[in-house]
Amino acid sequence: MGQDITLSVKVLDEENKEELIGATIFIPQLSIGTTTDINGVGIIENLKEGTYGIEVSYIGFEKLKDNITISSTSYTFTYYLEESEESLNEVVIQATRSTRTITDIPTRVEFIGGEELEEKALMNSTNISMVLRESTGIQIQQTSLSSGNRSIRIQGLDGRYTQLLRDGFPLYGGFSGDLSIMQIPPLDLSQFEIIKGSVSTLYGGGAIAGLVNMVSKRYYV
CATH class of the missing domain: 2.170.130.10 (TonB-dependent receptor, plug domain)
Structure with missing residues (x-):
């Protein structure tokens, strides 16, 4: 039995190099995962030595898949996600001010x-x-x-x-x-x-x- 290994994954926006908060990090073969914190970092603990497939995803960005090999007590990986071409379009909200008061609205x-x-x-x-x-x-x-x-x-x-x-x-x-x-x-x-x-x-x-x-x-x- 090997030592438990801690995996730390940092997820950034490839274009702006900004941390992505709430990105999903998932290891399918173990069915475990986590989400990134305010610093864009997600941590998975109690892993064993070996090679794992990892999936990193975030709404509006392309899903990234990678294979990683870990053997020591702590590993840190950094991934950059690209914006998806199918991302939602920008929503513009417009408002018009008028002199009509709420008491004049029909009820x-x-x-x-x-x-x-x-x-x-x-x-x-x-x-x-x-x-x-x-x-x-x-x-x-x-x-x-x-x-x-x-x-x-x-x-x-x-x-x-x-x-x-x-x-x-x-x-x-x-x-x-x-x-x-x-x-x-x-x-x-x-x-x-x-x-x-x-x-x-x-x-x-x-x-x-x-x-x-x-x-x-x-x-x-």
């Missing part, structure tokens, strides 16, 4: 109001859960049996990711996901505006799932 808003709202208010005038539970993609989840607290889940996300607004202003200081909607009667509301999907850019992290805006009735004297 799909669902509307509940009129006769539908009045019908649901008559069926359950104590809270808004009856109004919202029949809307697609919205689930009313009871979070407390003792107090009857419920949260609004949009598209399966947790209730804390649904923002509740009243006339465009956050209810409960923006933490409505963990509080009850029992205290919100639908009798003094004229309509519901529902956005399903993330609008956190405009309304903060509480609106990752979406938001429900409750518009109050306006009385004129």
